[in-house]
Every structure is written in structure tokens, then in C-alpha cells.
Amino acid sequence: MKESILEYLKENDDKYISGEYLSNIFNVSRAAIWKVMKRLEGEGYIIESKTKVGYKLISLPDTLHPYEIKSSLDTKRIGKTIHYFEEISSTNDYAKKLAQNAFEDGEVIIAGTQKSGRGRFSREWISPPNKGIYISLLLKPQISFENITQLTLFTALAICNALEEYVGINLEIKWPNDILLNSKKICGILTEISGEVDKINHVIIGFGINVNFDKVDFDDTLKNKATSLKIETSKTQDRKKIIQHILTVFDKYYEDYLNGENFENILKQYKSKMTIIEKNIVISIHNNTPASGTVIDITNSGALKIKMSDGSVKEFLSGEISLNPILD
Amino acid sequence: MKESILEYLKENDDKYISGEYLSNIFNVSRAAIWKVMKRLEGEGYIIESKTKVGYKLISLPDTLHPYEIKSSLDTKRIGKTIHYFEEISSTNDYAKKLAQNAFEDGEVIIAGTQKSGRGRFSREWISPPNKGIYISLLLKPQISFENITQLTLFTALAICNALEEYVGINLEIKWPNDILLNSKKICGILTEISGEVDKINHVIIGFGINVNFDKVDFDDTLKNKATSLKIETSKTQDRKKIIQHILTVFDKYYEDYLNGENFENILKQYKSKMTIIEKNIVISIHNNTPASGTVIDITNSGALKIKMSDGSVKEFLSGEISLNPILD
Numbered sequence: 001m002k003e004s005i006l007e008y009l010k011e012n013d014d015k016y017i018s019g020e021y022l023s024n025i026f027n028v029s030r031a032a033i034w035k036v037m038k039r040l041e042g043e044g045y046i047i048e049s050k051t052k053v054g055y056k057l058i059s060l061p062d063t064l065h066p067y068e069i070k071s072s073l074d075t076k077r078i079g080k081t082i083h084y085f086e087e088i089s090s091t092n093d094y095a096k097k098l099a100q101n102a103f104e105d106g107e108v109i110i111a112g113t114q115k116s117g118r119g120r121f122s123r124e125w126i127s128p129p130n131k132g133i134y135i136s137l138l139l140k141p142q143i144s145f146e147n148i149t150q151l152t153l154f155t156a157l158a159i160c161n162a163l164e165e166y167v168g169i170n171l172e173i174k175w176p177n178d179i180l181l182n183s184k185k186i187c188g189i190l191t192e193i194s195g196e197v198d199k200i201n202h203v204i205i206g207f208g209i210n211v212n213f214d215k216v217d218f219d220d221t222l223k224n225k226a227t228s229l230k231i232e233t234s235k236t237q238d239r240k241k242i243i244q245h246i247l248t249v250f251d252k253y254y255e256d257y258l259n260g261e262n263f264e265n266i267l268k269q270y271k272s273k274m275t276i277i278e279k280n281i282v283i284s285i286h287n288n289t290p291a292s293g294t295v296i297d298i299t300n301s302g303a304l305k306i307k308m309s310d311g312s313v314k315e316f317l318s319g320e321i322s323l324n325p326i327l328d
Numbered sequence: 329m330k331e332s333i334l335e336y337l338k339e340n341d342d343k344y345i346s347g348e349y350l351s352n353i354f355n356v357s358r359a360a361i362w363k364v365m366k367r368l369e370g371e372g373y374i375i376e377s378k379t380k381v382g383y384k385l386i387s388l389p390d391t392l393h394p395y396e397i398k399s400s401l402d403t404k405r406i407g408k409t410i411h412y413f414e415e416i417s418s419t420n421d422y423a424k425k426l427a428q429n430a431f432e433d434g435e436v437i438i439a440g441t442q443k444s445g446r447g448r449f450s451r452e453w454i455s456p457p458n459k460g461i462y463i464s465l466l467l468k469p470q471i472s473f474e475n476i477t478q479l480t481l482f483t484a485l486a487i488c489n490a491l492e493e494y495v496g497i498n499l500e501i502k503w504p505n506d507i508l509l510n511s512k513k514i515c516g517i518l519t520e521i522s523g524e525v526d527k528i529n530h531v532i533i534g535f536g537i538n539v540n541f542d543k544v545d546f547d548d549t550l551k552n553k554a555t556s557l558k559i560e561t562s563k564t565q566d567r568k569k570i571i572q573h574i575l576t577v578f579d580k581y582y583e584d585y586l587n588g589e590n591f592e593n594i595l596k597q598y599k600s601k602m603t604i605i606e607k608n609i610v611i612s613i614h615n616n617t618p619a620s621g622t623v624i625d626i627t628n629s630g631a632l633k634i635k636m637s638d639g640s641v642k643e644f645l646s647g648e649i650s651l652n653p654i655l656d
Contacts, residue, residue: 120526
């Protein structure tokens with residue numbers, strides 16, 4: 001009932017609605033209506049209440065309650081179920097727990113803050129409360145392991161396109177899936193996979209977006225490498241709307257992908273946003289000696305094609321890139 | 329102490345050893361020696377005990393106690409820790425639980441029988457008590473996802489070579505990793521993987537070998553497709569020795585692989601055992617329409633190279649093969 005009353009208040013936020021009227025249309029006591037208002041206030045909704053006049057919704061909380069996200073979400077598969085936590089260890093870890101039992105393709109886990117947010121290579125991902133987007137998608141795509149890289153590429157592109165469109169900015173992608181604004185990181189993606197050689201059991205795509213971080217939220221090591229939408233646009237951004245936008249774009253790409261749509265168009269868009277094409281880079285893979293070369297292209301399976309310093313051409317499906325102009 | 333006394337009995341199984349003598353060399357009471365003998369008998373060891381003469385080990389049980397396996401295991405990494413269960417749901421499932429916490433690369437899980445043994449595509453794997461080998465290796469190789477197929481191929485080859493050498497038979501491999509004896513299946517391998525796109529957290533390689541199965545152990549649907557070493561060689565085989573042999577060969581291949589040894593030699597051996605080269609087959613992948621063609625080769629990354637019926641050449645990294653002579 002709470003959600004229906006909230007929807008009603010939203011639709012009528014230009015006027016006061018009396019408690020009596022509400023109790024009539026929702027067929028509950030006026031005391032029950034009063035309780036709902038108190039609960040909504042507890043969740044951060046500002047509701048004005050005037051004696052003998054009624055209730056009026058003044059503003060929504062800056063939290064990511066599932067019913068707020070779902071209320072205007074136009075997706076086929078993604079976000080039909082949303083799990084929300086004010087605080088959690090990490091959304092990917094919770095998704096892993098969910099994956100141990102039956103789950104729907106496209107369940108979403110959202111956190112207000114993460115106590116042990118992680119990025120790639122087990123690095124910490126800072127998650128100040130209610131300033132960022134900390135979210136995981138739990139998927140079970142019927143694809144092969146060899147296509148996982150494609151999935152990670154179009155995830156980066158979906159987030160990138162959704163942010164550009166909604167916030168009105170230009171972003172760059174650093175292969176495989178860091179998203180940069182003015183050459184600083186604003187989004188990282190961590191994809192975890194479990195399955196047999198032939199069969200994927202689940203894919204968890206977690207991403208963190210620095211939305212309303214202030215400069216003080218970054219420590220000294222991050223200050224020069226990371227930024228937020230708020231810092232760069234000088235404007236507090238609406239995290240709910242951004243999430244809705246991203247889920248909608250991702251949902252479309254995901255449907256197309258599962259329906260076998262050609263990957264070429266995605267790849268073309270992806271390339272146009274890539275920062276490192278034709279640049280000299282150093283690539284590190286596991287514990288091997290880092291290799292340097294010039295990025296030529298990415299292949300249809302998402303591998304980075306590099307002309308090595310010895311002239312040979314190699315392909316890398318994973319690894320860590322650093323831009324490193326070769327001086328000799 | 330039990331294991332040391334057992335070792336001593338094994339080394340001296342040509343004579344009787346008095347309880348007094350044992351109590352002296354192991355520095356325990358004669359009552360303690362007597363208790364150890366009773367425990368060993370409970371585990372299936374046959375120990376003859378003559379009043380005033382002593383104990384003599386007559387025979388070992390046909391079970392796979394870790395200390396029996398480890399006693400003459402010459403490996404660097406595989407089987408330093410062995411977990412044994414008379415009965416378990418499935419060795420792969422137990423390995424998955426182990427993988428949730430810290431573990432060593434190369435832990436081994438062995439079962440006397442499995443209540444829910446699984447093969448590829450979630451099919452049942454029958455596990456009659458103490459007649460087969462039901463085993464999982466828990467690994468954390470520092471390799472990329474794209475190399476997992478190579479790992480599965482050399483696992484099949486390691487098992488194949490160890491069995492051929494120890495049992496004195498000729499085996500065939502049906503890509504990617506079924507092992508056949510006289511065109512019937514005697515071993516299946518199920519590889520499960522978990523990790524990030526860049527980083528493998530764990531690989532579980534489970535395999536089941538039909539060692540001393542009798543014909544009645546196969547139901548009607550399996551009778552024509554599966555067989556056992558005992559059925560084909562008319563001889564009861566020693567499961568312990570077979571396990572030791574396989575772990576030793578696998579350990580060597582695994583070390584070589586992690587040390588970056590060229591995969592070509594493995595691939596060459598693998599190909600020489602392949603049943604389907606130059607045969608017409610049907611390959612099914614996930615829910616797609618099965619495709620038919622002629623097998624040309626396997627690639628360096630372990631993919632099957634097929635000349636399709638329309639003349640094009642395609643590569644498949646996974647899928648289910650059925651031999652299907654095309655009649656037109």
C-alpha cells in the first residue's frame with residue numbers, strides 16, 4: 001500500500017490531498033494513512049502535512065529505493081527484481097550469494113554504500129554513502145566463455161552512452177572497461193564469472209560510478225586519477241535517473257546481443273570512444289614481464305591488437321594498460 | 329601413529345611382527361598397538377594376528393584412503409592435501425565449498441561414492457560404491473580464461489596416457505574430453521571455473537572413471553555407450569595405483585604448462601588420439617540449431633576446426649559432438 005500511496009502523492013504533488021480522501025480511495029483507516037506518511041518520512045521523503053487540509057509531497061529522498069528505480073524503468077529483463085541495501089560489504093559479493101540459488105536473469109543489487117567495494121585486481125573501490133552508484137547485475141546469459149569479453153565491452157559502452165546522453169558530457173573508454181571523463185576515471189567495472197567450460201552459470205557485472213563525490217572524497221593517490229560527475233559538471237546529479245538510464249540502455253544491448261545481433265556496430269561505437277588507439281602503451285598480464293607496443297585495433301572478440309616493439313603483432317584478451325609514450 | 333605402524337607393516341609384510349616389538353619401536357603400550365590393529369581392520373585391512381607370534385599384514389582394503397594414495401605419490405603440487413569421503417554428494421561440489429576459503433593449488437577430493445555425481449550438461453554420473461574413481465582437483469592456475477580449453481585438453485591427455493601406460497590398453501579421446509575404450513566411454517571430465525574476466529579464482533577439474541564396474545552397473549541407456557576397465561580387460565584394476573599414476577602425469581603436465589612450455593607437443597599427442605578427425609559430425613551449441621560438417625583439425629587454443637556443409641570453415645571452442653555420417 002505504501003508504494004501505491006507514494007505513487008498517488010507523486011502524481012498529485014501540485015496539491016494537498018486530505019487524509020480522509022486517501023483513506024477512502026485506498027480503503028484503509030486514516031490512522032493507517034498517517035503511519036504510511038511517517039514511514040515515508042523515515043525514508044527521507046519530505047511530506048508537508050497541514051491540519052484539515054492534507055498531505056503534499058515536497059521532495060524525494062536521495063536514496064535508491066527499488067520502487068523509485070522501478071517506477072519508471074522500461075526494461076525487458078534487467079531490474080525486474082531489485083535488491084537494495086543502505087550498506088553492504090560489496091554488491092558483487094551479495095550477487096555471488098544470490099547466484100548460489102535459483103535467480104532470474106537480470107536481478108539488480110544496489111547499495112547506498114559498500115564497506116569492502118572492490119575493483120579489478122582486487123583493488124579497493126571507495127564508496128562514500130549516497131554519493132555514488134554501487135550496483136551489480138546478476139545475469140545468466142546463454143553464451144560461451146569466449147564471448148565474455150564482448151559482454152564486458154558492450155557494458156562499458158552502455159554505461160558510457162547512457163551517461164553521455166543523460167548528463168550531456170563526452171566520455172572516453174580505456175580498454176577494456178574503465179570510463180574516463182576529462183582523462184580521469186569516473187567509472188570502473190568488475191565482471192565475475194562462474195561456470196563450466198561449455199556453460200556459463202552466472203555473470204556478475206558490478207560497476208561503481210563516481211556521481212556526486214566531492215574532491216575531499218578522493219585520497220591523495222586517487223586525486224589525480226579519478227573524478228566525479230559533480231566535480232566536472234559543477235552540478236549535483238540525480239543518481240536514480242542515471243541508474244534508470246543505464247539499465248534501460250544495457251537492457252537493450254543485452255537483448256540484442258542474446259538475440260544474436262551483429263557485434264560490429266557495438267565495436268565500431270566502442271572504438272570511437274577508445275583512448276588508446278594508435279598510442280604507445282605498456283600492457284601487463286598476470287605476473288609476466290610488461291610488454292610495450294602500439295595499439296592498432298581491437299578484434300571482433302574484443303582482444304586488443306598491439307604492434308609490439310619487436311615488430312610482431314599480438315592480441316591480448318585481458319591485461320592492464322598504462323599509457324607510456326616510448327621515448328627512445 | 330596409525331600411519332607409521334601401517335607403513336612398517338607394509339614394509340615387513342613377509343613376516344610376523346610381535347606386539348612387544350612394535351610397542352618398543354613406536355614407544356607406546358601394547359594395548360595402543362592392539363587398538364591400532366583393530367582400527368586398521370575396521371578400515372578393511374586384513375591383518376593376521378597369532379598369539380605369541382605377532383601381527384602380519386595380509387591385504388590392503390580396496391578403498392582410497394589419503395595416506396594410501398599419498399604414500400607413493402611423486403608430485404610437486406597435486407595431492408599434497410587429499411580430502412577423502414566414503415560418500416559425498418559430488419566431489420566437484422565439495423571442491424567448490426573449499427574454494428570459498430583459502431586453499432592450496434592442487435588439493436584433491438576423492439569419494440568412495442557420489443550421491444549426486446554430475447557430468448557435462450548437468451547429466452547424472454553414476455558412481456557405484458568403491459567401483460570407480462570419483463575425484464576432483466582444485467586448482468588456481470595463473471592463466472587467462474582464453475587458455476582454459478588448453479587446460480581441459482591436457483587433462484584428458486594426462487588421464488589417457490596414465491591409463492594406457494598403467495592398464496596396457498589403447499584409448500581414444502572424443503573432443504573435448506571424453507575418453508573412450510573400444511568406442512565406449514570409460515571416463516568423463518567436468519571442468520568448472522570461477523573468476524574475473526582477467527583473473528581465474530579457481531578451476532575444478534572433476535573426473536569419473538569406470539574402473540571395476542560390472543555390466544549390471546550400467547542401466548539400459550548407458551549399456552551400449554559406456555564400459556569399464558574391468559569389463560574390457562576382464563581384470564579387476566587397482567584404483568589406488570591408477571589414481572597415483574594419473575596425479576603424477578597430470579602434475580608433470582601442469583607444471584610444464586604453468587612454466588610456459590609450448591602447447592604444441594601436447595596438441596600433437598592429443599590429435600593422435602582423436603576419434604573425429606576427418607569424420608562427419610554434428611555439433612550442438614547451447615540452444616542453437618545443430619550444425620554439421622567435417623572435422624579438419626583442432627587449433628592451438630583447443631578449438632575444433634570444422635569444414636561446414638556449406639563449404640565455410642568454422643571454429644568451435646565448446647559444444648557437444650555427435651558422430652553422424654552424412655548420407656547424402
